[in-house]
Amino acid sequence: MLNSLQSLKVGKAIGRIHSVSPKLGETYFLRILLNKVKGPTSFDDIRKVNGQTHSSFRDACYALGLLDDDKEYIDAIKEASNSGSGFYLCFLFATLLMCNSMSKPEVVWENTWEYLADGILYRQ
Structure with missing residues (x-):
């Protein structure tokens, strides 16, 4: 049984990220970033794009090109x-x-x- 479980293990995962409504604002943008930013160790790391820490998760998403330009x-x-x-x-x-x-x-x-x-x- 242990061998079959080990063969299913593909990568590392901390947990699941549930869906979030866009109406929740910053929480929604945080969820987007958590799915895109690799290896952050703090909230500042999540908001950092090209060495610049943005003031909000929304601004970081915009800087990464994850949001439309309106x-x-x-x-x-x-x-x-x-x-x-x-x-x-x-x-x-x-x-x-x-x-x-x-x-x-x-x-x-x-x-x-x-x-x-x-x-x-x-x-x-």
Whole structure:
């Protein structure tokens, strides 16, 4: 019996990593990193990419290229600005935020705030 168990042993494993909902934020990004980063010995090691320790697990995932760059959302808002009202653009951005599908909403905001601010200024 011992020989059959030894023949099944392929590699080393500490345990199982259960699925985590993206809605859990940093916990979700930690799970992604635990599946990708080899041999970390601390949380700082997990957040380290190319010698730089990032402030969050999400930023480390982004630096590793594990998350999308949100270009499609930026392009969608810019394209909608050609024909949509300021109210529509703000509604579109709010909808994108509520869907929780953007990797870095702050980057989308930084690249589209002029279009979104026009609607806010118009309403005032």
